[in-house]
Amino acid sequence: xxxxxxxxxxxxxxxxxxxxxxxxxxxxxxxxxxxxxxxxxxxxxxxxxxxxxxxxxxxxxxxxxxxxxxxxxxxxxxxxxxxxxxxxxxxxxxxxxxxxxxxxxxxxxxxxxxxxxxxxxxxxxxxxxxxxxxxxxxxxxxxxxxxxxxxxxxxxxxxxxxxxxxxxxxxxxxxxxxxxxxxxxxxxxxxxxxxxxxxxxxxxxxxxxxxxxxxxxxxxxxxxxxxxxxxxxxxxxxxxxxxxxxxxxxxxxxxxxxxxxxxxxxxxxxxxxxxxxxxxxxxxxxxxxxxxxxxxxxxxxxxxxxxxxxxxxxxxxxxxxxxxxxxxxxxxxxxxxxxxxxxxxxxxxxxxxxxxxxxxxxxxxxxxxxxxxxxxxxxxxxxxxxxxxxxxxxxxxxxxxxxxxxxxxxxxxxxxxxxxxxxxxxxxxxxxxxxxxxxxxxxxxxxxxxxxxxxxxxxxxxxxxxxxxxxxxxxxxxxxxxxxxxxxxxxxxxxxxxxxxxxxxxxxxxxxxxxxxxxxxxxxxxxxxxxxxxxxxxxxxxxxxxxxxxxxxxxxxxxxxxxxxxxxxxxxxxxxxxxxxxxxxxxxxxxxxxxxxxxxxxxxxxxxxxxxxxxxxxxxxxxxxxxxxxxxxxxxxxxxxxxxxxxxxxxxxxxxxxxxxxxxxxxxxxxxxxxxxxxxxxxxxxxxxxxxxxxxxxxxxxxxxxxxxxxxxxx
Numbered sequence: 001x002x003x004x005x006x007x008x009x010x011x012x013x014x015x016x017x018x019x020x021x022x023x024x025x026x027x028x029x030x031x032x033x034x035x036x037x038x039x040x041x042x043x044x045x046x047x048x049x050x051x052x053x054x055x056x057x058x059x060x061x062x063x064x065x066x067x068x069x070x071x072x073x074x075x076x077x078x079x080x081x082x083x084x085x086x087x088x089x090x091x092x093x094x095x096x097x098x099x100x101x102x103x104x105x106x107x108x109x110x111x112x113x114x115x116x117x118x119x120x121x122x123x124x125x126x127x128x129x130x131x132x133x134x135x136x137x138x139x140x141x142x143x144x145x146x147x148x149x150x151x152x153x154x155x156x157x158x159x160x161x162x163x164x165x166x167x168x169x170x171x172x173x174x175x176x177x178x179x180x181x182x183x184x185x186x187x188x189x190x191x192x193x194x195x196x197x198x199x200x201x202x203x204x205x206x207x208x209x210x211x212x213x214x215x216x217x218x219x220x221x222x223x224x225x226x227x228x229x230x231x232x233x234x235x236x237x238x239x240x241x242x243x244x245x246x247x248x249x250x251x252x253x254x255x256x257x258x259x260x261x262x263x264x265x266x267x268x269x270x271x272x273x274x275x276x277x278x279x280x281x282x283x284x285x286x287x288x289x290x291x292x293x294x295x296x297x298x299x300x301x302x303x304x305x306x307x308x309x310x311x312x313x314x315x316x317x318x319x320x321x322x323x324x325x326x327x328x329x330x331x332x333x334x335x336x337x338x339x340x341x342x343x344x345x346x347x348x349x350x351x352x353x354x355x356x357x358x359x360x361x362x363x364x365x366x367x368x369x370x371x372x373x374x375x376x377x378x379x380x381x382x383x384x385x386x387x388x389x390x391x392x393x394x395x396x397x398x399x400x401x402x403x404x405x406x407x408x409x410x411x412x413x414x415x416x417x418x419x420x421x422x423x424x425x426x427x428x429x430x431x432x433x434x435x436x437x438x439x440x441x442x443x444x445x446x447x448x449x450x451x452x453x454x455x456x457x458x459x460x461x462x463x464x465x466x467x468x469x470x471x472x473x474x475x476x477x478x479x480x481x482x483x484x485x486x487x488x489x490x491x492x493x494x495x496x497x498x499x500x501x502x503x504x505x506x507x508x509x510x511x512x513x514x515x516x517x518x519x520x521x522x523x524x525x526x527x528x529x530x531x532x533x534x535x536x537x538x539x540x541x542x543x544x545x546x547x548x549x550x551x552x553x554x555x556x557x558x559x560x561x562x563x564x565x566x567x568x569x570x571x572x573x574x575x576x577x578x579x580x581x582x583x584x585x586x587x588x589x590x591x592x593x594x595x596x597x598x599x600x601x602x603x604x605x606x607x608x609x610x611x612x613x614x615x616x617x618x619x620x621x622x623x624x625x626x627x628x629x630x631x632x633x634x635x636x637x638x639x640x641x642x643x644x645x646x647x648x649x650x651x652x653x654x655x656x657x658x659x660x661x662x663x664x665x666x667x668x669x670x671x672x673x674x675x676x677x678x679x680x681x682x683x684x685x686x687x688x689x690x691x692x693x694x695x696x697x698x699x700x701x702x703x704x705x706x707x708x709x710x711x712x713x714x715x
Contacts, residue, residue: 027082177709
């Protein structure tokens with residue numbers, strides 16, 4: 001029995017770029033995990049190339065016999081090239097990358113790269129570093145910096161292209177280290193941003209300069225024109241925010257509750273500029289240009305117009321991963337059909353676009369939007385036609401309805417495992433939500449384009465804006481109603497990396513069995529299903545045996561989880577559960593597979609915590625210093641009473657200092673003998689630096705949660 005089915009061989013031969021993209025992608029992921037040096041990668045590439053050259057010099061019979069070796073070596077060369085791309089893309093290894101100034105008298109020369117975004121307490125933007133002033137001399141450097149401006153500054157007047165002198169030293173971007181939390185450091189690293197800075201009024205000075213005139217400035221003006229036109233004719237509120245997101249991907253005015261409803265119904269892709277928008281634009285352009293005759297000159301004009309509009313729109317909307325994917329794909333199709341008069345395989349075009357984008361920016365491989373975009377398109381290519389052919393109708397409306405349904409189901413098949421892996425939920429009503437939102441959002445997008453064209457005619461623009469507002473209101477109301485239905489979302493789903501891989505192997509086996517009648521595919525699916533169950537069972541057994549104390553990195557709060565017997569008991573600020581930061585604790589519990597409950601070997605007495613044979617004492621600003629009286633009969637700790645202090649101090653395994661406790665380490669050492677002092681996330685950076693210095697002088701082990709992430713203690 002031969003594994004390679006005719007369909008598999010056909011796809012593989014029609015998509016030669018697939019044979020390049022797979023090893024390139026594998027090399028990028030290997031480099032992300034192993035961190036190989038550039039020298040070792042160069043040696044591997046040159047060695048493989050030398051062996052391939054040597055094989056090519058052998059007699060024909062030997063070359064035929066060892067042809068598999070040549071293919072394997074070429075695979076290794078491409079794989080190492082993918083890893084090398086990631087090494088070269090890291091700006092930290094390039095000449096001229098900036099580092100934080102060591103001396104207080106040094107200044108950074110920075111340029112504002114994007115308009116400031118309004119946050120709850122700050123304004124956020126990205127700065128490009130152009131130089132470092134040292135002793136009055138400017139040294140050219142490069143790099144990017146994430147900047148947060150306090151609201152008491154005049155930062156609202158900062159625009160793209162403004163140049164600043166920064167007097168404050170940037171700090172390295174760090175993760176909070178909470179289990180299951182979003183890896184913010186890797187997210188910033190994918191954009192080649194490794195430092196951040198918080199700026200108050202006296203921390204920077206804006207330089208006087210003429211306005212910047214470049215492509216980005218022109219795109220920002222075009223964006224501002226669109227936003228002004230939409231707000232003028234549609235008005236304020238959730239409808240205006242949705243209109244801005246649908247047309248140009250501007251998400252700053254989106255209503256958070258409405259975004260949550262779209263997420264719960266599985267159609268958040270509607271309000272994110274994606275391949276659907278590029279497909280609508282591409283189809284519209286082809287329809288508008290259909291009157292041009294079929295000639296070489298006319299085809300060249302068509303291609304120029306289509307490519308210019310597609311890439312202009314992609315840049316205007318921020319060039320997200322899904323938009324870049326669609327732009328590259330449609331560019332390849334346009335060039336092939338109009339300029340080269342060739343129709344390429346859609347699979348090859350898809351693989352070629354991925355190959356080009358990964359060569360340009362290898363960090364896209366870990367972008368969730370990039371992964372979901374390609375998986376959705378591949379899933380539609382594989383499963384849409386077989387699904388649409390399952391049912392046949394005599395009525396055109398029924399056929400169109402079923403085709404839309406089949407399209408939604410097909411897109412969901414290959415994106416399901418990754419969606420669960422990243423977002424830990426499944427929207428049960430994604431089908432009716434797509435059937436409602438996709439047609440209405442399409443009407444809104446075309447209506448908004450018409451609105452921009454009618455801007456000079458005030459009355460027509462106002463009527464068009466009113467119609468768009470009503471359509472968006474109906475769409476939002478329908479989506480919100482679906483999101484509030486019982487069992488709209490199945491939450492707290494957890495897939496490990498191994499389970500995600502087995503899930504894809506299961507889907508592949510079922511697909512081969514269904515589409516090609518290949519019975520072995522069914523057996524592969526069954527084996528993978530059992531592997532997922534076995535992995536889940538092993539993880540559950542490990543969870544039941546887990547005894548762990550987690551002190552979370554949640555600023556301004558004390559948050560501790562005691563885990564044992566498959567249960568978790570919370571100790572800390574109960575008000576935390578009413579704040580957005582509570583999602584971090586819920587994500588951690590979902591990842592660990594534990595449920596809330598009382599842990600038998602966890603006992604709390606005021607600020608004194610027993611967990612098994614370990615003891616943790618929590619000290620914060622609420623604890624008066626006068627409570628510590630050496631030699632007294634009792635030492636009060638909040639509401640609890642501990643035995644009389646031992647002459648050498650009370651034995652404590654862990655001492656948690658939080659909320660800027662006024663004590664110093666030397667005072668604490670007079671009353672407590674602790675294995676490790678832990679600095680909580682509610683402490684200021686200045687106080688933690690002072691405590692760390694004191695611990696270093698006293699040779700006292702310490703752990704800083706803001707600097708090193710959540711503290712996880714296993715017993």
